[in-house]
Amino acid sequence: MHLFDLRVYYEDTDLAGIVYYANYLKFIERARSEWVRALGIDQTQMKAQGLVFAVRRVEADYLSPAYYDDQLCVETHVLPGSGARLVLRQDVKRGEAVLFSAVVTIICMTIDGTITRLPAAIRQALGLK
Template identity: 50%
Template sequence: MIEREASGAAIHRWPIRVYYEDTDAGGIVYYANYLKFAERARTEMMRELGTSHSEMTRTEELSFAVARCEVDYLKSARLDDLLEVRTRVVEVGGATLDALQVIRRNEDDVARLKVRLACLNRDGRPKRIPAVVRAALARFQQSEKRVD
């Protein structure tokens, strides 16, 4: 769900339950699965903004791909934990989108991600983000560089 905080900043919140398939033999979330959780949350954020990835691919023949991702793993998530992925759009460039994502369990940050997405055509070449997508993101963008 997208909401405005008291500061006026927009944030998307997406709940994720940790399933057995997300964990290693010790019941701890396998590190790469945090990337999957963040991807799902970004996909749902775009859908809630009214511009889904599948629609952008179908109508514009464009898609987003992760160009850069920096992750800080802070605490371990475990089987059956209820997590929340909080996403903030930091900057929208001509063909890029920068987002900050925090995966939380209750009040604890579990992982923090800085993600840069590139808008690409079918040949994998950078293309400008479509105006309709840019307009949707502009309503959501905020200038703080911090995710709580």
């Protein structure tokens, strides 16, 4: 599990001071980027080698609103995947309350858009076969 803390800023909210729904996707993207970095995976180096990660699918549940100035935490958990796809559950929490939950499927592809297996070093870092 990886934890990523963030605070809700005014720019993250709508007119009512509630986090705008699309910003949860930004929050979980930032958390994934930091998680990948913490695993020692250099995405700039990956791109130089012709490979990039891409989101293939997102299943999202909006459970309760977050508000301006809330302190939130994104929990990222690896779910069973394969050598060609990575599946994550990401929960945005305020304290123990889950406000947003998503299952995100990530693929690896070449710069020209061809889907490919995750590199062996990445599969090993993620505990995948």
